[in-house]
Amino acid sequence: MVVQLPEPITHLPREKPLPRWRPLTRWQQFSCLKGICPKKKTHLVWDEVSGQWQWRWGYQCTRDDTKESLIEVPSNAYPLEDQFTKRIKAKKEQMAKNKLNRLCNSARVHKMQLPSVAGLHPIGNQSKEELGRAMQVAKVSTASVECFQKCLSKEKAPWGSGKKRKFQPLLGDFVAEKKNQLELLHVMNSKKPQLDVMQATNKQMREDDQKEAAKRRKMRQKGKRKGGQQGLGNKRKGGPPNQGGKRKGGQPSQGGKGKWGLGGKINSRLRGFGDKRKGGQHPGRKRRK
Amino acid sequence: MWPLTEEEMRVMFEKIAKYIGENLQLLVDRPDGTYCFRLHNDRVYYVSEKIMKLAANISGDKLVSLGTCFGKFTKTHKFQLHVTALDYLAPYAKYKVWIKPGAEQSFLYGNHVLKSGLGRITENTSQYQGVVVYSMADVPLGFGVAAKSTQDCRK
Numbered sequence: 001m002v003v004q005l006p007e008p009i010t011h012l013p014r015e016k017p018l019p020r021w022r023p024l025t026r027w028q029q030f031s032c033l034k035g036i037c038p039k040k041k042t043h044l045v046w047d048e049v050s051g052q053w054q055w056r057w058g059y060q061c062t063r064d065d066t067k068e069s070l071i072e073v074p075s076n077a078y079p080l081e082d083q084f085t086k087r088i089k090a091k092k093e094q095m096a097k098n099k100l101n102r103l104c105n106s107a108r109v110h111k112m113q114l115p116s117v118a119g120l121h122p123i124g125n126q127s128k129e130e131l132g133r134a135m136q137v138a139k140v141s142t143a144s145v146e147c148f149q150k151c152l153s154k155e156k157a158p159w160g161s162g163k164k165r166k167f168q169p170l171l172g173d174f175v176a177e178k179k180n181q182l183e184l185l186h187v188m189n190s191k192k193p194q195l196d197v198m199q200a201t202n203k204q205m206r207e208d209d210q211k212e213a214a215k216r217r218k219m220r221q222k223g224k225r226k227g228g229q230q231g232l233g234n235k236r237k238g239g240p241p242n243q244g245g246k247r248k249g250g251q252p253s254q255g256g257k258g259k260w261g262l263g264g265k266i267n268s269r270l271r272g273f274g275d276k277r278k279g280g281q282h283p284g285r286k287r288r289k
Numbered sequence: 290m291w292p293l294t295e296e297e298m299r300v301m302f303e304k305i306a307k308y309i310g311e312n313l314q315l316l317v318d319r320p321d322g323t324y325c326f327r328l329h330n331d332r333v334y335y336v337s338e339k340i341m342k343l344a345a346n347i348s349g350d351k352l353v354s355l356g357t358c359f360g361k362f363t364k365t366h367k368f369q370l371h372v373t374a375l376d377y378l379a380p381y382a383k384y385k386v387w388i389k390p391g392a393e394q395s396f397l398y399g400n401h402v403l404k405s406g407l408g409r410i411t412e413n414t415s416q417y418q419g420v421v422v423y424s425m426a427d428v429p430l431g432f433g434v435a436a437k438s439t440q441d442c443r444k
Contacts, residue, residue, distance in 0.1 A: 168292045170345060174323050174338060177292065181317045184298060189311060198415045202440050206412075 025105045066091050132158030290329040290341075290349060297362065301326070301333060304360070304368045305378070307419035308432055312381035329354075332361040333368070335377065372431055375421075379429035382421035384414045386435070393424050396431065404442060414439045 024032065031038070044053040047062050055061045071083040107114050113121065120134050136158055139149045168177070293301065306313050316324070316335070323338040329352060336344070336356025344355040357377065360370040370378075388396055392406025408425055416438040422430045 165294075167294070170290060170292065170327075171342060172292065174325065177325060178318060178323070180295075181298065181302075182314060184295070185302060185306075185311075185314055185317065188299070188302060188306065196415075198438075199413055202413055202415065202438060205440055 023109045026101075026108075064091075129158055133161075136161050290327050290344065290352065290355075293326050293328050293333065297328065297333075297366070297368075298326070300362075300366065301360070301368045304370055305374075308370075308378050308383070308421060309381040310383045312383070315381060316377060326359070327355070328362070331363075333359045335359050335374075370432070375429055375431060378432055379421055379423075382429075382432075384411045384418050384420045384435070385423055386410050386414075386420045386433075387423045387425055387427075388430070390425060393430065396422060401436075402433075404437075407442060410435075410439050410442055412439060416441070 030036075041056060043056060045056045045062055047054045057063070066084075066087045071087070073079060073081075073083060077083070103114055113123070120137060122130075122134075126134075142149055302313060305316075309316075324335060325338060325341060327334050327336060327341060329349070332354075334354065334356045335358075340356055344352060357373055358371055359374040359377070360368055362368055386402065386407065387409040388402050388406050389408045392402060395406065396402055402422065410420075414420060414435050416435060418435045418438075419432065420435050421432045424430055
């Protein structure tokens, strides 16, 4: 007796785990109640215009009306309205609406609140930011003709409220702009200390060096005269450092007195003793390093 | 293209003031025309009002540059001065450094100016002071920061 056994079937194990159960969305709940079954739609749709099969949804789908290069202006529309941007805007709004619905669904599922709504329907402990936002919304809603809710003394607007970035107009008032800039500069300059300690110290050290150099020169001169030679006079090369003919702004000339400052203030307009120094000033000479 | 906000203006002025000090007022308030600073693609341009009005007619993504580029704001909102600002820094510079002819090429190719290459330096330059670098023929070459004060340079 021969028995024909069925063909052996090898059941392969699941490659991926079973999909997790997801709670129904609002629409799905409604359709279950009403008994509405989703109609199966084909992914591909025959497009007469291009003579090709195209996707019904998704990338490069037929429904995308923003990609058209020629749009007729309807008779009831405002003639100067841009139809292209209108379509693009409508698409963006639809996408935003879909996204909001998705977020609402997932917030309902996870029993959380959307950030924009958080704080307005309090369920439990609210964070400082949530309370701040709720307060902001309440203020806006209670605001009416000149009756605005007053802020408490230390109250601050919650982080994130207000315009993102405020720009001045491009071709605004040039005079006002210039005035603002000059004021800003004035404020900046007034904040700088009048007596710059580093510069004052350096100046002091410089003057001490110059005094010593002058002394050395005198000693040398005396020594050489005693030895019978004529003084080299002004042709010295390795001489004292040049004070520099150009002294702009900055420090007042103090002469060889070696005093520090004129009390607290040093103003840049003083031209004191230094320019009339005797001997040793060679305006055009190169500075020794 | 936008005018600068208060914050950005302050940051930029602080940077430029390191090199030209109070003379910055002369850039803002010019007798020979209204010049303004405009921000475009994170870069700050110093442009006369007339040219700016013309540039306003060009769409933002097609506009490459206008006037003189002074520098740019980095992603962390720090201001970097560019060498294109040299034309405006050089005449108003407070502290100058002249370098010897031999060190010119080296500086122009990006190296630091060493003591051996230093020809002259303005008196009372403090350490870390912004300086403008000139060649011996008084041609402005660039700008930088003095690593040593004049005092230290003499030692």
